[in-house]
Amino acid sequence: MYPAVLIVDDEATIIDSLEGILSDDGFEVIHAFNGYEALKKIDSHSPDIVLLDIWMPGMDGIDTLKEIKQHHPSLPVVMITGHGSIESAVEATKSGAFDFLEKPLSIDKVILTINNALNFRKLEEENRYLRKKAIKKNSITGTSPAVRKLYGEIMTAAPTESSILITGENGTGKEMVARTIHQFSRRPEGPFIIINCAAIPEDHLESELFGHEKGAFEGATAKNRGKFELAAGGTLFLDEIGDMSISTQAKMLRALESKTFQRIGASRTLHMNVRVITSSNKDLDAEIKEGRFREDLFFRLNVIPIHVPPLRERRDDIPILVDFFLSQLAEKSSAPKKTLSEEALKLLTQWHWKGNVRELKNLMERLSIMVENDVIGKNDIPAPYNPEIDNLPEIDDGHTRLFTMEKLDQAKAAFEMEFIHFRVDRMNGDLQAAAKQMGTSLNFIKKRISKS
Numbered sequence: 430m431y432p433a434v435l436i437v438d439d440e441a442t443i444i445d446s447l448e449g450i451l452s453d454d455g456f457e458v459i460h461a462f463n464g465y466e467a468l469k470k471i472d473s474h475s476p477d478i479v480l481l482d483i484w485m486p487g488m489d490g491i492d493t494l495k496e497i498k499q500h501h502p503s504l505p506v507v508m509i510t511g512h513g514s515i516e517s518a519v520e521a522t523k524s525g526a527f528d529f530l531e532k533p534l535s536i537d538k539v540i541l542t543i544n545n546a547l548n549f550r551k552l553e554e555e556n557r558y559l560r561k562k563a564i565k566k567n568s569i570t571g572t573s574p575a576v577r578k579l580y581g582e583i584m585t586a587a588p589t590e591s592s593i594l595i596t597g598e599n600g601t602g603k604e605m606v607a608r609t610i611h612q613f614s615r616r617p618e619g620p621f622i623i624i625n626c627a628a629i630p631e632d633h634l635e636s637e638l639f640g641h642e643k644g645a646f647e648g649a650t651a652k653n654r655g656k657f658e659l660a661a662g663g664t665l666f667l668d669e670i671g672d673m674s675i676s677t678q679a680k681m682l683r684a685l686e687s688k689t690f691q692r693i694g695a696s697r698t699l700h701m702n703v704r705v706i707t708s709s710n711k712d713l714d715a716e717i718k719e720g721r722f723r724e725d726l727f728f729r730l731n732v733i734p735i736h737v738p739p740l741r742e743r744r745d746d747i748p749i750l751v752d753f754f755l756s757q758l759a760e761k762s763s764a765p766k767k768t769l770s771e772e773a774l775k776l777l778t779q780w781h782w783k784g785n786v787r788e789l790k791n792l793m794e795r796l797s798i799m800v801e802n803d804v805i806g807k808n809d810i811p812a813p814y815n816p817e818i819d820n821l822p823e824i825d826d827g828h829t830r831l832f833t834m835e836k837l838d839q840a841k842a843a844f845e846m847e848f849i850h851f852r853v854d855r856m857n858g859d860l861q862a863a864a865k866q867m868g869t870s871l872n873f874i875k876k877r878i879s880k881s
């Protein structure tokens with residue numbers, strides 16, 4: 430299919446000559462003599478690019494451009510201008526024109542500009558596609574009322590510029606929520622920068638956040654841009670904010686209030702252009718009471734609070750998450766997708782999931798590697814998730830000791846003792862029950878135990 434170019438000009442001679450040149454170059458050409466006709470032709474012919482004369486009677490080029498951009502924001506528009514009309518050119522740029530062609534038109538320049546615009550559009554489309562894919566990959570799986578409520582909160586908060594504090598236990602998906610907010614924010618094309626306050630030594634955190642000049646402190650051998658600069662135009666996600674020291678908290682508050690900051694060792698003040706999202710798995714109210722977290726900073730960060738509930742409070746999501754992770758793993762390893770038997774799934778929906786979604790994700794990875802069958806059964810679920818499978822004791826020491834024995838009888842007896850004690854412990858000291866389980870008599874056990 431040939432790319433379609435819409436030429437909009439009130440001068441028939443310009444249209445004729447451009448039409449001739451572009452048709453010879455393999456473009457499909459459509460024309461319009463004024464802005465109104467152009468808007469109609471865009472709707473009826475869906476051109477790939479518009480060449481638009483800036484000076485036209487009636488609706489002029491700038492007004493037509495504004496209308497086009499309002500209804501077709503991704504359609505590239507190249508303005509055709511008279512020589513030296515700088516003011517109109519500036520206004521057209523502000524209104525979203527892709528480029529300019531100056532009259533008298535040069536054929537080579539026209540073709541080059543059209544191709545640039547078409548390539549740019551293709552790139553933009555690719556970006557949009559990749560972004561959609563990223564959103565899908567990062568999307569919060571789950572249909573429980575808790576997750577639906579969370580989605581609602583994310584969608585309300587995302588398009589604002591307010592600070593957001595995300596709370597929730599480890600592994601509940603706080604980072605994922607922050608990424609989703611960024612993707613649906615007003616700045617999705619901007620960077621999403623993460624800094625984990627707990628993972629960075631206290632004396633490095635300030636320079637990581639604000640950057641430093643060469644020589645600002647011992648070891649600062651080169652200038653370094655901080656995360657506030659790197660996140661410009663995008664979102665800065667401060668994970669585990671509860672671990673930030675009081676002195677860094679003070680600097681952070683100052684920066685957020687003034688919307689400016691300085692690199693360490695610099696005199697120049699930089700303007701801050703970031704959306705700040707923070708997260709914490711600590712109870713910040715308690716931290717404030719203990720004097721470890723500044724209340725004024727908390728209010729600054731907590732303009733919109735979002736709580737991510739633990740997995741045990743949204744067990745309905747477990748089957749969906751299991752299916753989601755198993756699909757993801759199958760895709761990654763190009764192997765057939767595994768499923769969980771009903772009994773196996775039942776076991777998992779009963780577990781308390783202290784490590785939340787991360788723990789579930791890790792278990793699915795482990796099972797998909799360890800289990801050969803396509804259906805993962807109840808017996809494949811390991812301890813401690815499966816109460817019917819014993820949690821084996823730490824036998825390493827005993828193991829070594831048994832293997833240092835030379836005589837088989839001696840090793841057998843030693844093993845027997847360990848085994849009996851272990852089984853009796855498992856039955857909370859109930860010798861009768863342990864004997865039954867082991868298939869021996871009560872007397873036999875008693876004798877053995879009295880020997881030890």
Ligand SMILES: Nc1ncnc2c1ncn2[C@@H]1O[C@H](COP(=O)(O)OP(=O)(O)OP(=O)(O)O)[C@@H](O)[C@H]1O
Binds near residue numbers: 598601602668790
């Ligand atoms: N609802 C969900 N759907 C799909 N994957 C999820 C979901 N929630 C969490 N995950 C996955 O679980 C893992 C842990 O999530 P994430 O890192 O966002 O949690 P977190 O709360 O930020 O953890 P931490 O407090 O330890 O930093 C990630 O691999 C993430 O992709």
